[in-house]
Amino acid sequence: MAASQTQKITLWEFFQNLGKTFMLPVALLSFCGIMLGIGSSLSSHDVTTLIPALDTPVLQLVFTWMAKVGSFAFTFLPVMFCIAIPLGLARENKGVAAFSGFVGFVVMNLAVNFWLTAKGILPTSDPALLKANNIRDTLGIASIDTGILGAVIAGIIVWMLHERFHNIRLPDALAFFGGARFVPIITTLVMGVVGLVIPLIWSVFAAGINGLGYMINSAGDFGPMIFGTGERLLLPFGLQHILVALIRFTDAGGTMDVCGHSVSGALTIFQAQLSCPENRGFAESATRFLSQGKMPAFLGGLPGAALAMYHCARPENRHKIKGLLISGVIACTVGGTTEPLEFLFLFVAPVLYLIHALLTGLGFTVMAVLGVTIGNTDGNVIDFVVFGILHGLSTKWYLVPVVAAVWFVAYYLIFRFAIQRFNIRTPGRDIESVSADASQVPAAVTGKSGYDSPAILAALGGADNITSLDNCITRLRLSVKDMSLVNSDALKALRAIGVVQLNQHSLQVVIGTQVQSVKDELQTLMNSVEA
Template identity: 75%
Template sequence: MSNKITTKVTFWEFFQSLGKTFMLPVALLSFCGIMMGIGSSLASQDVRELLPFLDNHICITIFTWMSKMGSFAFSFLPAMFAIAIPLGLAREDKGVAAFSGFVGYIILNLSINFYLTISGILPTTDPDILRLNDIQSVFGIESINTGILGAIFVGIIVYCLHERFRAIRLPDALAFFGGNRFVPIITTVTIGILGLIVPLVWPFFASAISGLGYIINSTGVFGPLIFGTGERLLLPFGLHHILVALIRFTDAGGTMEVCHETVSGALTIFQAQMSCPTTTGFAESATRFLSQGKMPSFLGGLPGAALAMYYCARPENRHKIKGLLISGVVACVIGGITEPLEFLFLFVAPILYVIHAFLTGLGFMVMSILEVTIGNTDGNLIDFVVFGILHGTATKWYWVPVMAAIWFVVYFLVFRFFILRFNIKTPGREIESQESNEETNNIALGKSGYNVVAILKALGGADNIVSLDNCITRLRLSVEDISIVDDSLLKANKAIGVVRLNEHNLQVVIGPQVQLVKDELQQYL
């Protein structure tokens, strides 16, 4: 029985870590999307007619350059995933892991090309044959378009090979090829063999993903509701990146022909349309899974929740939590980072988080019904301006402030009712003990603004920490003895929450300054 539990936990932790590796390419993708959005919108004829001072050679050249540079992430996204996954998962020799990921991705496509060639399918220029076999050019190699899913498989396999063979010892005659040099070598052989199998099994994977997309799309307006609610419910467990990647980059998010090329995934379709000179407007079927759905909750709802928590705090504590709430609202509205606010109520009132998840999903559905077409990934003020306002009223951006205002009122009333009715201990409602205050005040703050010495003590000391890492807002730790971790002391030192995954693994929710906290802890370790 214990072995089964251990296996389940291991898989759980693995998928959490896998989801975390997605953030590196997705962060670049988001930035490149903003560059492409600004460049394509300001270079458009409509904007130049509205703002004549932009209609000159220098401005048009700069905006066209921005759009071209922004298209980089869209063009090479699968390769970035194949590199980022082993880079993020590997514990040592990360550079070798990343290099092997790129090698594996190229080898996969070369091997698939070899199979298609000896099978008589290639070479050909017949568009019907290419479409039937889903063949596209990948780094100049005619191969089956396995997209993000193929890159994820390559990344996971390369990571496993890296962990198994990075310290291998070969006989003296072959010692030069041993150690971490052996990783790209075994990757070439393993992925080369895999590439011969992919053409045989890929149609089944493609059919499964298409089936998932059909199920989602067959629900009509409820599809965005299911997606938005599910994404929020998975966020505390770190598994939301899996669902998001599936919708954004695979057939599950839709398939469309853009500029005579078939593209799959909601975000991929949106960016392809943005970079296609002959496309006007964005497809609502794709954008309904993107930024626009988040905006009612991110720009209005969560700030309303923050105001409710401030209103319900004890009067003598309001000045203490004001900075925390304001920084959380700024991170949410400007950066699209919601965890600093969400984790303020997730642990003390899970029912509020479930309501928040449903209202977020409802925002996706309402924006879809209103036929708003604002894309990208973050749902923040930048996305609203760049992909909404700058692209004109065709995006129906004017519905965003209306819905945000409605969501603000709804969140404020719902949160105030639940907090007061059930005496929920949101920030500022607890009565702090003098002892915890003194312990917090007697320890010097680091550059991060956190008492890392006290945090380390609360974690059981340096000897109790096996591994330390972080994501966007959370410390991720493995410890020898989780029973000696002091949750109350962590919270007394500005930790927003503590998530205990099992008997050795936990997460400490810090907020946007988590990287600095982790770096300062690392110095002590």
């Protein structure tokens, strides 16, 4: 019954959902990056020379352990993606989907290994031959290095097999292998064939990615600006993760030899250099697409925009929006989550958001031109300290506060002028909306999220109106039967930052950093109604 009620997703929705699945490995990647950054920096010769107290056997063992544990995510990144994609996309039996993702990834590489062996290319230890055929060890299997792109393709195939066969009914004699148990079986067969095809077609995929990388890199110092601006422009539609993954994990973000291994993708190169004991400093060609580019806008620009919105609010309403703006600034500068601030002006002033996107992209270019080399993913204070300050003056971290201060002033002046000149209804400027804001803190708050989840469910048209419910970092992602039953004004009165209707069935509700708790509470309420 549930399957028949599920709306068929569009290509647009598919790419949104695919981008959402990237967040599980990327979140772990960010944490492991911090572990690796702290461990490698505090165990480096430069830091121990500067701070001799750190050069003790116990502390060095701890720092080395942190670096080793932190390197996990980067060593096994492709298999993590191949597990996370079917896990995130599957509607039912998610555990089976994830298990099948692992099976599919291993079988695919075993089949590639079989093909290489049958062709006489393997076994070999000749570095030149291995490099010519792009062969490296994957989970102990010598196979063509398809990287993240290969893992994404494999994950999508496994998901499609799961959706088609997870409820299959077989004849009685074979019934034991039916249903969810059939998914890893069919995955083994299909991915075994896919592995035989990969050596024949992978050069075409590699050429396409290399072409994209060449296009971006041929733009010179404007390449980072194209990337930074594009990422911000795609964010309202939830598609930014696709572009980000291409640059961070494929040849589009560059290729470099690090510690004797060819590494592709801006973030992968940075992390490989971070964990390489022979390395001194980080490649500017990689870090120009990473955290440093976000820092002017995240640490300076958006806080400046928040101050402008505060000063432009009516004096009697400033105390009402102070908490909203402060929490948004903290989420931005400490957590690297910008949507709570961006959605305050995205819908009321799209031109301001376009200016913000261009200034964010310009920040990427300025950091690259200045030669700053701070990596990782989030562009927040944590990245600034761990991957900038702790790695010494060679990262040129001292330029970040200077540029951030310039961006702070620029954003403040631009936003204040635009809000006052064009009477943009940012928080605190509309008398009626502000009086409504007073009711934004509901009388009945239930659960750990701090939100009135029953009222939110009612504003979404009730449990019967929701056909699928999920979330990303800050948003609820829903499919509904009848969009007319969704009360956007009520959702905003219940402290939703924004409501985005993508089509007649797809909806996104921007909650903020507590979205996971809200989603869990809504799911519990929906399950209780079904029961």
